[in-house]
Amino acid sequence: MSNNDLEKYYKVLEVDYDASDKEIIRAYNHLKHLYTSGSMATEPIDNEWDETDKQDILQKVQEAYEKLISLAPEDRKIEKVPVEEEIVEEEIREEDIIEEDTDEEVMDEEEIVEEEPGPVEAEPAGQPPVVEEYRHHEVPEVHIEFDDDVDAGAGPHHEEANQLSGILTEEEEEEVEEEEEEEEEEPILEPESEELVTEDVEEPEEVEDSVEAEEAEEAEVVEEDTLAEEFIEPGPVSGNTFREVRETRELSIQELSDSTQIPAEILEFIEREEFERLPDAGYLRWNVTTYAKTLSLDPKECADEYMKRYREWKKSSK
Amino acid sequence: MSVEIWAIGGGKGGSGKSFLTSGLAMYLAGIGKKVTLIDADLGGANLHTILKIKKPQHSLTDFFEQKVPLSDIIEETGIPNLKLVTGDIRTLMPDSVKYSQRLKLYRHIKCISGDYVLIDLGAGSSLNTLDTFLLADKMITITLPEITSIDNLYHFLKKVLFRKLNDFLADHQLKDAAKDAWKNREADNIKTIKHLIDHFKNISGEVGRLLEKEFSRLNIHVVINQIRQNPHMETGASIRSVIIKYFGIHAFYGGCIKFHDSLWKYVDQPEPFLKMDASKPIMEEIAAIAQNLMQNRQLKLSDISHEVQL
Numbered sequence: 001m002s003n004n005d006l007e008k009y010y011k012v013l014e015v016d017y018d019a020s021d022k023e024i025i026r027a028y029n030h031l032k033h034l035y036t037s038g039s040m041a042t043e044p045i046d047n048e049w050d051e052t053d054k055q056d057i058l059q060k061v062q063e064a065y066e067k068l069i070s071l072a073p074e075d076r077k078i079e080k081v082p083v084e085e086e087i088v089e090e091e092i093r094e095e096d097i098i099e100e101d102t103d104e105e106v107m108d109e110e111e112i113v114e115e116e117p118g119p120v121e122a123e124p125a126g127q128p129p130v131v132e133e134y135r136h137h138e139v140p141e142v143h144i145e146f147d148d149d150v151d152a153g154a155g156p157h158h159e160e161a162n163q164l165s166g167i168l169t170e171e172e173e174e175e176v177e178e179e180e181e182e183e184e185e186e187p188i189l190e191p192e193s194e195e196l197v198t199e200d201v202e203e204p205e206e207v208e209d210s211v212e213a214e215e216a217e218e219a220e221v222v223e224e225d226t227l228a229e230e231f232i233e234p235g236p237v238s239g240n241t242f243r244e245v246r247e248t249r250e251l252s253i254q255e256l257s258d259s260t261q262i263p264a265e266i267l268e269f270i271e272r273e274e275f276e277r278l279p280d281a282g283y284l285r286w287n288v289t290t291y292a293k294t295l296s297l298d299p300k301e302c303a304d305e306y307m308k309r310y311r312e313w314k315k316s317s318k
Numbered sequence: 319m320s321v322e323i324w325a326i327g328g329g330k331g332g333s334g335k336s337f338l339t340s341g342l343a344m345y346l347a348g349i350g351k352k353v354t355l356i357d358a359d360l361g362g363a364n365l366h367t368i369l370k371i372k373k374p375q376h377s378l379t380d381f382f383e384q385k386v387p388l389s390d391i392i393e394e395t396g397i398p399n400l401k402l403v404t405g406d407i408r409t410l411m412p413d414s415v416k417y418s419q420r421l422k423l424y425r426h427i428k429c430i431s432g433d434y435v436l437i438d439l440g441a442g443s444s445l446n447t448l449d450t451f452l453l454a455d456k457m458i459t460i461t462l463p464e465i466t467s468i469d470n471l472y473h474f475l476k477k478v479l480f481r482k483l484n485d486f487l488a489d490h491q492l493k494d495a496a497k498d499a500w501k502n503r504e505a506d507n508i509k510t511i512k513h514l515i516d517h518f519k520n521i522s523g524e525v526g527r528l529l530e531k532e533f534s535r536l537n538i539h540v541v542i543n544q545i546r547q548n549p550h551m552e553t554g555a556s557i558r559s560v561i562i563k564y565f566g567i568h569a570f571y572g573g574c575i576k577f578h579d580s581l582w583k584y585v586d587q588p589e590p591f592l593k594m595d596a597s598k599p600i601m602e603e604i605a606a607i608a609q610n611l612m613q614n615r616q617l618k619l620s621d622i623s624h625e626v627q628l
Contacts, residue, residue: 014559015618023620030619034556041556044469045564048510057563 001067006078009064017078021069025286028065032058237297237305239273245295246271260290267291270306275313284310321354321430324611325454327439327447328474329461334543334575335359338460339438340368341604342611344592347399352432354392356403358450359440360415363405369395370590374404381426382406382419388426397593401432420446424453443474448481456611458572460541461557463550468557475538475565476511483515486532490525512566536567539616541607542574550574551622558616570616573607575600 010017013027034042035054042049068076246256257264266287269277278284285303292302326339339355347353357365357378366374376391392401406415427435437454439447451457459474461467483496499508499517508514515533519526538561542554554571561569578600584591591597610616 014562020620023618026620030552030555031559034559039553039556040463040465040468041553041560043465044472045510045560049564050509 001071001076003078005067006076009068010078012060012064013068018073019068020073021286021289024065024068025282028061028069031061035061237302238309239271239306241297241302242291242295243271245297249295251295256291256294260294262287262290273309273313275310276317278310281307281310320428321432321435322456323427323435323437323454324456324458325437325439325451326458326460327451328443328459328471328478329441330467330470331362331441333441333462333467333470334460335440336365336368336438338458338541338543338575338604338607339436340365340590341592341601342608343400343434343436344397344590345601345605345608346434346436347397350399351434352399353434353436354401354403354430354432355395356427356435356437357405358437358446360406360444360446362440365402365438366404368590368592369397369402370588371395371402371404374402377404378406378423381423382415388423388430392430397590415446420449424450427453443477445481448478451478452482452485456539457537458539458541458611460543462544463542463546463553468553471557472560472565475561479511479515479533479536479565479567482533482536483518483529486529487518490528492525510564512564515566533567537614538567538569539572539611540569541572544577545574546577548622551617552619554617555619555622570610570614571618572610573603573617575603575607 007017010019013019013024013031015023015027019027033039035057038046246253253264253267256262256267260267266278269275270284270288270291279287285307288306289299289303292299324342326335326342329335336357336359343353343355355365355369357363359365360378363377371393375393376386378391380386380391381388388403392403395402427437437450439450457478459471461471480496480500487493487495496514496518499506500514503509503514506517508517515529519530519533540554540557540561542550542557545551551574554574558569558571561567576599580596581591581600584594584596587594592601606617
């Protein structure tokens with residue numbers, strides 16, 4: 001994605017260019033609510049505004065959210081200050097606060113542009129680019145879950161949402177294919193994503209290993225897993241894993257709740273895997289990621305694994 | 319480096335403009351910045367009352383009527399680093415200030431030495447107020463989390479932007495073009511001030527480009543006062559969003575001040591309220607706002623705690 005597009009999406013969501021997943025999700029929910037239900041901030045101008053104006057905003061917000069959240073924070077970062085701050089920096093240039101950084105920033109930008117098709121290529125040949133691959137596959141997954149969420153909750157975007165996830169799946173395919181062409185040495189992906197996107201996640205070998213890991217194979221996985229140094233037990237992650245790790249760190253649910261801002265009962269439901277009492281998938285994934293981060297577990301791997309269990313439950317409960 | 323000018327305006331009377339202005343000034347002075355407060359609330363000046371200065375020696379009346387230089391009417395407040403230009407308290411004709419006099423005042427304001435000049439604009443949206451607001455390096459508005467107050471803020475912003483557009487077009491030999499376009503707005507499908515500005519952004523190359531640049535430099539800092547419940551903290555972010563999406567200019571949510579019920583007891587005390595121990599919680603909130611303003615940062619949505627999602 002070009003820097004221009006990224007800038008545009010950040011501006012639509014009204015967040016900084018280095019916004020975290022949490023900030024993006026929060027901004028998205030806020031804007032969606034604001035321009036769907038209205039508030040005292042929109043009421044004074046309601047009579048000057050057509051419904052189509054709001055729909056237009058909502059559509060752009062939806063698009064910006066989906067594009068940004070599908071990228072890992074490091075892949076969507078723009079090494080450039082927002083316009084608002086540029087003004088100030090022009091003025092205080094004398095104080096040479098930024099002078100040193102400026103060159104680097106420019107270089108970074110260029111690098112990003114060149115690397116555009118995917119940071120995968122930048123990885124040293126020896127290491128499988130696990131994170132990036134996951135991220136690409138994760139995209140539709142997130143959408144499907146979140147769309148479910150929308151359907152169950154607010155509802156009004158049912159059709160739109162389904163369409164969008166369809167479109168995205170196709171885009172994903174294209175992206176995957178492009179990458180394959182450019183990346184002959186490492187044919188990790190098999191683009192068979194026509195059916196259920198969720199199955200896609202299981203395609204890369206690394207994941208299969210960790211999912212079907214027998215005890216004997218576990219050692220091997222650990223070796224391969226260069227990305228998750230702090231990850232304690234590779235292999236299936238369940239609610240129990242969280243509880244065990246938390247208890248070995250001597251942390252109470254309440255302490256965790258205070259530092260993560262996630263309500264204590266949600267954390268308990270996560271540990272006990274009381275899926276029916278948990279918020280819908282979009283939030284659940286974010287909650288689990290935050291929880292994992294706080295315990296210094298590999299947030300990505302944990303969330304992937306945990307969400308797999310959640311999906312299995314959802315499938316079986318239907 | 320020249321002095322940085324902050325103007326606090328917009329919103330309706332009683333939304334806390336003078337309170338915020340004096341609070342910010344006291345905070346900045348307290349951290350060692352040289353601050354001059356200017357009470358430009360023509361006809362309703364009361365900063366000297368908030369700061370408990372019983373008999374101001376000079377006021378803006380002297381500047382306007384006796385042609386005393388601004389530097390001579392700046393007074394000490396008894397608070398280190400903080401000086402005050404008392405408002406136009408001795409005139410009965412606040413509207414009689416001529417355009418040329420205002421321009422002179424702006425020139426003098428820009429020449430004040432020190433780090434910050436804070437201007438309290440008072441309520442209303444007279445040309446005086448609009449022009450002073452537009453002159454500032456930081457445009458700060460304060461509103462209560464109430465529809466009437468927010469409505470007022472939007473009216474103020476509309477006038478500010480229209481004034482800005484008018485001035486810009488007049489400087490480019492297009493005097494009255496904005497008024498004409500607004501009169502004939504239906505023909506061009508112009509419904510809002512943003513449409514009007516966009517209309518001129520799209521005309522004749524260079525002027526349009528300059529106009530775009532000029533408006534992209536505008537940045538409104540929004541402060542919410544007297545918050546009584548948590549959801550109202552998000553109102554600032556909502557107003558910011560409306561300013562960005564409906565008015566089409568940059569905005570920051572500078573922060574918020576909670577409703578402190580015990581405040582009224584202290585207002586009549588001989589000491590400035592904000593210097594008293596009782597005001598510590600408020601001064602902490604004001605400090606956060608001041609820091610945000612100084613660094614062009616804002617209170618982010620993600621920093622506002624909330625109960626359960628959705």
